[in-house]
Amino acid sequence: MLRFFMMLFCAMSLFATTPKDTIVIAVENEPERINPLFSEDHDVAIGLVFSGLTRFDEKMNLAPDLASSWKVSKDGLEYEFTLRDDVLWHDGTKFSAKDVEFSINALKDEKLNSPSKVNFDAVKEVKIIDDYHIKITLSKPFPPFLDALSVGILPKHLLEKENLNTTKFNQNPIGTGSYKLKQWKQGQYMILEANENYYLSKVKTPKLILKHIKDPSVSAIELKNETIDVALVDFSLASSFKNDKNFKIIQMPSADYRALMFNLDNEFLKDPKVRLALNYAIDKKVIVDSLLHSFGSVANHPLEKSWANPDNFSTYHYDVKKANELLKQAGFVKNKNGILEKDGKEFSFEMYAMSDDPLRVALVNILQSEFLKLGVKAKAIAKPSGSFDYTKIDSFLVGWGSPYDPDFHTFRVFASSEDAALNSSGWNFGHYQNAKVDKALLNARNSLDVNQRKKHYKEFIQALHEDPAFLFIAYIDYPLVFRANISGIKSHVLGHHGVGFTWNAYEWSKN
Numbered sequence: 001m002l003r004f005f006m007m008l009f010c011a012m013s014l015f016a017t018t019p020k021d022t023i024v025i026a027v028e029n030e031p032e033r034i035n036p037l038f039s040e041d042h043d044v045a046i047g048l049v050f051s052g053l054t055r056f057d058e059k060m061n062l063a064p065d066l067a068s069s070w071k072v073s074k075d076g077l078e079y080e081f082t083l084r085d086d087v088l089w090h091d092g093t094k095f096s097a098k099d100v101e102f103s104i105n106a107l108k109d110e111k112l113n114s115p116s117k118v119n120f121d122a123v124k125e126v127k128i129i130d131d132y133h134i135k136i137t138l139s140k141p142f143p144p145f146l147d148a149l150s151v152g153i154l155p156k157h158l159l160e161k162e163n164l165n166t167t168k169f170n171q172n173p174i175g176t177g178s179y180k181l182k183q184w185k186q187g188q189y190m191i192l193e194a195n196e197n198y199y200l201s202k203v204k205t206p207k208l209i210l211k212h213i214k215d216p217s218v219s220a221i222e223l224k225n226e227t228i229d230v231a232l233v234d235f236s237l238a239s240s241f242k243n244d245k246n247f248k249i250i251q252m253p254s255a256d257y258r259a260l261m262f263n264l265d266n267e268f269l270k271d272p273k274v275r276l277a278l279n280y281a282i283d284k285k286v287i288v289d290s291l292l293h294s295f296g297s298v299a300n301h302p303l304e305k306s307w308a309n310p311d312n313f314s315t316y317h318y319d320v321k322k323a324n325e326l327l328k329q330a331g332f333v334k335n336k337n338g339i340l341e342k343d344g345k346e347f348s349f350e351m352y353a354m355s356d357d358p359l360r361v362a363l364v365n366i367l368q369s370e371f372l373k374l375g376v377k378a379k380a381i382a383k384p385s386g387s388f389d390y391t392k393i394d395s396f397l398v399g400w401g402s403p404y405d406p407d408f409h410t411f412r413v414f415a416s417s418e419d420a421a422l423n424s425s426g427w428n429f430g431h432y433q434n435a436k437v438d439k440a441l442l443n444a445r446n447s448l449d450v451n452q453r454k455k456h457y458k459e460f461i462q463a464l465h466e467d468p469a470f471l472f473i474a475y476i477d478y479p480l481v482f483r484a485n486i487s488g489i490k491s492h493v494l495g496h497h498g499v500g501f502t503w504n505a506y507e508w509s510k511n
Contacts, residue, residue: 017226020510022207023486026219026231028497030212033170034181036152037106037114044502045190045210049090050152050175053081053100056503060403060493062146065200066095066153066176076141076448083132088197089155090180097134101126102156104136106164113165117425118412119148141448144405152177178203178506188212194506204488204509214356223247223481229510230482230489232498234358235293238479245484251295252478252501254494255305255401255409258363259470260351261430266394268347275468277326279316281374282367288474291362295479299472301461302413305493308406308444308457314465323374332375340375348377349394355382360397363473390429391420398429398470403493403500406457407445414460414469415441430470436463485511 018024031043036050053067067081087095106112107120124139138145154164155174162169173181178200179192190210194203211228213219219231220240232252233241241247260278262269269275284298297304300315332340332347340347351367353360364380371378378395390396402408412418416433418426437460444456478498482489488507494500 018209018229021205022209023205023230023505023508023510024209024211024228025502025505026213026216026222026228027210028214028216028232029499030187034173034184035154035164035170037103037112037116037154037164038170039116039151044499045181045192046152047177047499048179048192048208048502048505049173049177049181050154051177052150052152053083054146054150056150056404058490058492058504065150066100067149070146072146076143077138079136079138079145080129081134081136083134084199085132087176087199089157089176090174090195091155091158093155093157095153095155095176096131097128098131099153099156100134101128102160103151103154106154106159107151109164111165113424115412115425115427116148116151118418119144119151119408141446143448143450143453144407144445147405147408150404179208182207198506201506203506205505208505215358217358220481223483229486230480230501232478232501233481235291235295235479238293238295238481241479241481247481248484248486248489249482250480250489250491252480252491252494252498253305254476254478254498254500255403256399256478256494256496256498257299257302257304257401257472257475258360258397258399259299259472260364260367261390261396261398261470262432262468263391263394263396263430264433264469265431266349267345268342268349269394271330272467273326273330275471276316277323277330277374278371278376279468279471280319280323280326282370282471282473283318284473285318287363287366291359291366292474292476295477296474297477299475301464301472302400302410302470303406303457303461305401305403305475306406306457308454310454310458310461313458313461316465320373327374334375338375339377346377347375348379350379350381351395351397352381352383352388352393353397354385356385360399364397367471391431396429399496400427401475401496403495406453407441409496410457410460411441411445414464432469434463434467434469436460437467483510487511 027044036046039046051065055065057063068084069082071080104126122138122142125137127135178198182193183191192208194206216234220233220237222228241249264270303309331342335341351364353364361382368378368380400409412427418428420426420429440456440460444453447453492500492503
């Protein structure tokens, strides 16, 4: 506790009363590399420093960015882009089609360990027509491709002879985005300066400071102490800002969900009946109301915040009796201590959460208590992020969810081909394999007809319900608090870890 207050004091001293030309923003995550090819969708700095061919506007509609326009062939295989001719890299070099060609080919490189690679598997050829026109040909239709092209483009002139995995560029990036990285004190903060040549608009605030604060409760304290200006705060503390004239608060919707990921290598959890039983054993509504203070909603599947969400879908209502029946069908009986056993072994498993994420720690502790009522010894374990292997532990309190195309956080997470044991870029950490899920996801990602895609995603949701990979718990709405003298902040559907609230930071200003 003493160490916590010392750190807080030091932080307050460094950023005491933020100046008018600077906005200090609390950010939860700090990337190891400021390079869009390695982004896992929760890196704020990358979205400020880099820009893609496409972007998303306030209403989450696809909009031009580095590309001013495009044409797509009827068969969905050829994409022709007209690029902006007024864009400069932060070092003053002109942006051109060569940079786009370089970036997409980099994503095709087998040596690159990038989570975005799966979105470029279908790229067959990248052809430069001239400096500001480029044609990309796919081997098969991939409807999310325009969404995927929102990934940041890299400068060929700085990286063509570099190893992208290890280059010093990753700590000293040069992009085309609204802000340039000036200083990075790892583990503490990043200082960014306005890009005076930004092509979309004049950047209104000369300097941004991204202050790394993992705990949203600390962010709330620092807002009150005037050491930061903008932050996503802890749900339980949001109400303290509602009647404070010095602040404004926006409840930001998100596609970000929390769920317990099952590892199907576990001898007990590989049985679908067991996973179904655990899903029926949890009262999600109570968790949302008490733990999230209603900043969120019950989660039933991974696409409830997407256009692919079907009008009707199966859910697990809270039913302890049904949970007990399923466990009995799976061959479990209670021993004299009230713990379920099968073949002489007690039903026990471990549930991991990152210790620096208070919400996840609270969730695994709730699950531990609820599962024990069934006779299941589920042990809640909190350890620092990076100190354990997601693919080896029994279960993990996971967070996923993308506000963009429904393919993004479904195929990478649930497809058998994305099993992290087989594919180093895959996000299927629980080794989940289901033929119906695979077929539905493949059909959905390769169909050009949006109604057919909806049909296939409904099939995916039903197959996932019958054979659950996760225990879905809640979708999160994020309380965004900012100083009352800041204007230009607009609501946006947020992604994983609440990323996306800085989507229009170039329009923010302090009065």
